[in-house]
Amino acid sequence: MITLYDYLDSGNGYKVRLLLTQLHIPFRYVEVDIMRGETRTPEFLAMNPDGRIPTVRLDDGRLLAQSDAILWYFAEGTPFLPEDRYARAQVLQWMFFEQYSHEPYVATPRFIVRHLPADDPRRGELPQRLVRGRAALAVMEQHLQSRSFFVDGRYGIADIALYAYTHVAGDGGLELEPYPQLRAWLARVAAQRAYVGLLDRPPPC
Numbered sequence: 001m002i003t004l005y006d007y008l009d010s011g012n013g014y015k016v017r018l019l020l021t022q023l024h025i026p027f028r029y030v031e032v033d034i035m036r037g038e039t040r041t042p043e044f045l046a047m048n049p050d051g052r053i054p055t056v057r058l059d060d061g062r063l064l065a066q067s068d069a070i071l072w073y074f075a076e077g078t079p080f081l082p083e084d085r086y087a088r089a090q091v092l093q094w095m096f097f098e099q100y101s102h103e104p105y106v107a108t109p110r111f112i113v114r115h116l117p118a119d120d121p122r123r124g125e126l127p128q129r130l131v132r133g134r135a136a137l138a139v140m141e142q143h144l145q146s147r148s149f150f151v152d153g154r155y156g157i158a159d160i161a162l163y164a165y166t167h168v169a170g171d172g173g174l175e176l177e178p179y180p181q182l183r184a185w186l187a188r189v190a191a192q193r194a195y196v197g198l199l200d201r202p203p204p205c
Contacts, residue, residue: 001026001027001028001059001205002020002025002026002027002028002056002057002058002059003027003028003029003030003056003057004016004017004020004027004028004029004030004054004055004056004202005030005032005044005047005048005053005054005055005056005057006029006030006031006032006053006054007031007032007033007034007053008031008198008199008201009114009115009198009199010034010053010054011107011110011164011165011168011198012053012054012067012103012107012164013053013054013067014164014198015054015067015068015070015071015160015161015164016054016056016067016070016071016074017029017196017202018160018163018164018195018196019071019074019075019080019157019160020074021194021195021196021202022080022192022193022194022195023074023075023078023080024194025074026205027202027205028205029201029202029204029205032044032053034053035115039051039052039053047063048063048065050065052065052066054067054070056070067161068095068098068099068157068161071095071157071160071161072095072157075156075157079154079156080155080156080157080160081156081157082151082152082156084152087151087152090150090151090152090158091150091151091156091157091158094150094151094158094161094162095157095158095161097136097139097162098161098162101132101135101136101139102133102136102140102162102165102166103165104129104132105129105130105131105132105133105135105136106133106136106137106165106166106169106172106174107165107172108125108129108172109125109126109129109130109133109172109173109174110165110168110169110171110172111172112125112126112129112172113126113171113172113173114171114172126172126173130172130173130174133169133172133174134174137166137169137174137176137179137182138179140162140166140179140182140185141179141180141181141182144181144182144184144185145181148185148188149185149188150162155188155189155192159185159189160189163186163189164198166182166186167186167189167190167198168198
């Protein structure tokens, strides 16, 4: 059975949990507390030298890290990833956008607000990060003006990658009220079959 090493409040880990659940792929969930340094132990670093979750151990023992790479691996050959060459490139386009233009400015403020003390120096980063976060949300809002989902007119891993931290952006100070198309898309994602929430702990296997 697949083993997912993860931290429940991680949007990156949530991407993988959501896809595996919607694909009806059973997995063993192992909680790794990033706030206690559990990704920096010799045991974890032997699996993933980058010391990050999520990390997946496949059935054959091979290891795979980086949330979007994991999404691509499991989505291959399923309706969550298009067969058309151009559409597949568009999926990658939005996944790269999520990692470069979205996550640092949507996910990182949430981490700072939720997990760091009020006097932490990193709180000084928030104003500039929130400016960039609003810019990322505006790009998404514009794209969704004439689309139900991000690529090929159907729900897929580009949506999962972007949904994970967007739907909880308010936790970090990014209000979603100015983005009606974005909010409608969030509702469509949450209405998908076999949907699970960010903080829904996977059942034991």
